[in-house]
Amino acid sequence: MQSAVAVSNLTKTYGKVAAVSEVSFTMEPNKIYGLLGRNGAGKTTIMHMITAQLFPTSGELRVFGEAPYENANVLSQICFIKEGQKYPDLFRISDVLDVAGGCFKNWDNEYAYSLVEEFRLPLKRRMKKLSRGMLSSVGIIIGLASRAPLTLFDEPYLGLDAVARSLFYNRLIEDYAEHPRTIVLSTHLIDEVSQLLEHVMVIDKGRLILNEESEMLRGRALTVIGSAAAVESFAAGKEMIEREAFGSLMKSTVMGGIDEDEIRRARALGLETTAVSLQQLIVHLTNGNSERGAVRL
């Protein structure tokens, strides 16, 4: 099957600083990807290159099988919603939606206006008068209503309250179910979106350190609680990414080689087991101490 995005050895350097170095991955069509990582890790740079808004220093880049730069065939299938998007000062929300409607061939105007109602946006207000949250909402509406085969959201929720964020997640998953497409979500709020993501990529210091199906990833780590001795015995030979002792009890998160048998073994030792949140995993992977590579996982 034709991949939506295929990147190999993608590199972007500014002088001596490498913002993105030697990143390779492919994204399949009709899946939701999470592009996670800390601030300045290179997520935004990668998305800018995929959408040909920025030029790679070196490496191969294919979107729907073709190079995206000045390629009408590819660009017409992409919608990139970014946090720092500039709008003409004199444009009102209605103008922006009108122009966006002219740009994307799958645009659903009715849907866009229903979202305007839901996000409670003032249609006639000028873009430069909007609050941060309203600007984010406009971006989200364009991203959803454009129904582009490749839709990228870069930190789309800045300034949005919890209600609006969950509205976004709900509409995204609903519309995705009806109109499958490749969606890339770059975000800090990992726990909020972890249920949406089918595949997770973690970028740290310009490198891809994790590239895995969410389901697989969740099975990779386990938190066990019980007597210190039992925990130590269970964790022996495994990588412990977190440990906390309270009295004679101990809580520990271990990683690697977790399967049904291991869980049964933990229970036999009298330990309580809980799944690890994606956020905990990512925090561990990107906390700066870890020299872990994607391969070692």
Next chain:
Amino acid sequence: MNAMTGIFKIHLKYKNYWFTLPWCILLLNFSINWTIGYFFEEEFYTGGLSSIYVYIFIMGTILLHQTFPFAIGLSIRRTDYYWGTAAISVIVTLLSSILLMPLSIIETKFTEGWGVSLHYFNLPYLSDGSILEQMWISFVLLLFFFYLGFVTASVHRRYGKIGLLLLSVAAFLASSLGIFLMSYYKWWGSLFTSMADLSAFQIASWTFPITLILAGISYLLLRRSTV
């Protein structure tokens, strides 16, 4: 196809800035000059017409700054943005030069300077020549000033503030050197004599290839611009 629809939609939102505003300024300026002319007995010449040229220059600089990042953000190709904008600029300058024409005719042929001997739309030298020649003069000059602004903004887009600064320093040095050489070799006299032999039509026509070069430069710059 979609991209062109998008870029035209963007520019149509600017119709007041392309048309209404410059003409309001021009006509407001005209009414002030007319009022002054009303109180004076003598023939009255004014350079108020230049406001439309200054305006289109500013339009060239601001337009790119305002619309380019937005268009690219909506997945419009740089090439499509460029040609869409070029098409609009030609249409606007052509329409403006067609609109200026009857005003010039009314001024000279029918009203003797709007009843107050005012020379506003029809100026000696600049408005010499046939109707078509006059229209051509306004058209190429408007287009020249638009692209002068547009190429400046393209340099800014491509190389940022530092690029623009270096360009202005280079332009300043080049013109200083030019003036120095002209004075040193005493070329000013012959320059003015040969300029005086040229009609406004000829001089304006000479801006046209320069406009094409500016347009070409801005195309190359925008093709490599990021947002």
